[in-house]
Amino acid sequence: MAKVFTANRLVDGAVVYLDPQGVWTTDVLSAHLLESDEAIEKAEAAGRDAVARHHVVDAYPIDAELRDGSVYLTRFRERIRAQGPTILFGTAGLKKKAA
């Protein structure tokens, strides 16, 4: 199965993905879909390097596929991690209840 490389950004913990230019982005749709062993190995090296240079923490590969032309994360946990909580929270939650 294809992979995407993910991590958390050191300064704020934000969820980030490795893009085709080797830049860490918060936009999962810009993530590099790694479809060969060679591409995965290269991303692993980039992840190790970014950890070593203290840009990100906990870099790891996750299962992904191309669905309707976009990167789709196959694990539910990773989709929540990418999109945020599935529930309204903070003042948004209150506004919804008031509506």
Place this chain on the structure above:
Amino acid sequence: MYQYDQYDHAFVANRVEQYRGQVSRRLAGDLSEDQFKPLRLMNGLYLQLHAYMLRVAVPYGTLSSGQMRKLAEISRKYDRGYGHFTTRQNIQFNWIKLEQSPDILAELASVEMHAIQTSGNTIRNTTSDPFAGAVAGEIDDPRVWCEIIRQWSTLHPEFSFLPRKFKIAVTGSEDDRAAIKVHDIGLALRRNEAGEIGFEVLVGGGLGRTPMIGKTIREFVSQRDLLSYLEAILRTYNLIGRRDNKYKARIKIMVHELGIDEVRRQVDAEWEHLRNGALVLPDEEVARIRAFFAAPAFETIETPVRSYEVARFEDQAFARWTRTNVAAHRQPGYGIAVISLKPIGGVPGDATAEQMEKVAELAERYSLGEIRVTHTQNLVLPHVRLSDMHSLWQALEEAGLGTANIGLISDIIACPGLDYCALANTRSIPVAQRIQHRVDNIDRQHDLRDLSVKISGCINACGHHHIGNIGILGVDRRGEEYYQITIGGRADENARLGDVIGPAVSYDNVSTAVERLLDAYVQERKDDETFIDTYDRVGLKPFKEAVYVTD
């Protein structure tokens, strides 16, 4: 409330500066994540699913209005305008930036708060009865003893690297509102035949993947011996508790494997060395701490309070709220008001900055500036004049805090689950919301009487599912969210673990399964029986048959 002295202030301020240096070295690349992680965890900073999460200790669930305002300010300035009150009487902020975390700790220190020992294999925040010092019939105020335990256990050098985390709870009432039987150590204040105050000590309770009810290790430990006896338990555990397997490292496993009699023998042997040493509690020190918790100057009020009774008669919604959310106070003319953080469709335990500020304001106006956090993720104003209760409730209603559901089915404990937590397998919060929507009619909820629903998104059981009348545990089934249901658990002085009713049900079917349990209860109950009473009388069978009925 306890007030920091110059040593406490200096200690916490020093700790903030140490941490600031550690963060600065981490950001400069002088510390690796492996080196830094234990340091941030010692200051309550976790890395969760979406961001860093800061867990702040609320010692034994007691907050001043000033502290609550500071928590509101922190949530607005450094987070997304809300906070989450937890089952350990703490508060968590979910969207924290590492680079700002030292500033947050400095802000907390300015109101005598910190995040020390909210993580790691240490003695965590000692929890207690949220009605402490307010409820009638207490043997003693448990907060006095919680504070003494806090001072003994904070940065205790011998117990900073225990085999696993360690949780202590204290109750001063016969009615246990602190779930002491599911803590590593539970302390129940008792009087002996001579009328002296001491403690029944329970050990080895806990939830998680191997739930256990605590066992009494000693019927009565005197006040003077409390710390030496606790130290003897902790030392025994520290020496022989398992370190080879994280899942077998809690003291409950040690008690289970050795048996309570053997643990007692070893603790007593250790205690012999300790009991007449430096840990003997001097009366004057107990008196000094006790003075911080002296009862406020209550007014003498003639009862019944006519205005309160009239308001209850004239305003049905208020009357309903008083039935569930107001508890009897030790002082005539006063009541204990519980503020529900469980509105239908809300996130259990969450409060916005505005709500926290409103609670602070109402605490100042109506409750002598005091607030409590409950282990069921609600808030308490402990000292409210009954004559003020109607005004208080109206103000709470306006702020979305007036839900009349304490102890009812919609007063659900739910862990953050997969919406926030890096350990979770499934979501908890939306399951709670779906169940709440099923029973959103408040009259129906009142008709269902006391009924606890507790939901955990994984086996670690932060949502206390084992001790819910209805317990729900999320499990991952090949990437799908499934939920195992237990019934018959209880968290009070008769604490008991629930029984699994059958195969796990899918996310879409959980609220239907709960609805069927409710139908079975209504069908089977007699007179004023609660869900748990009915379950005790009729057993699992009718409930099981109701849930697994073939349509």
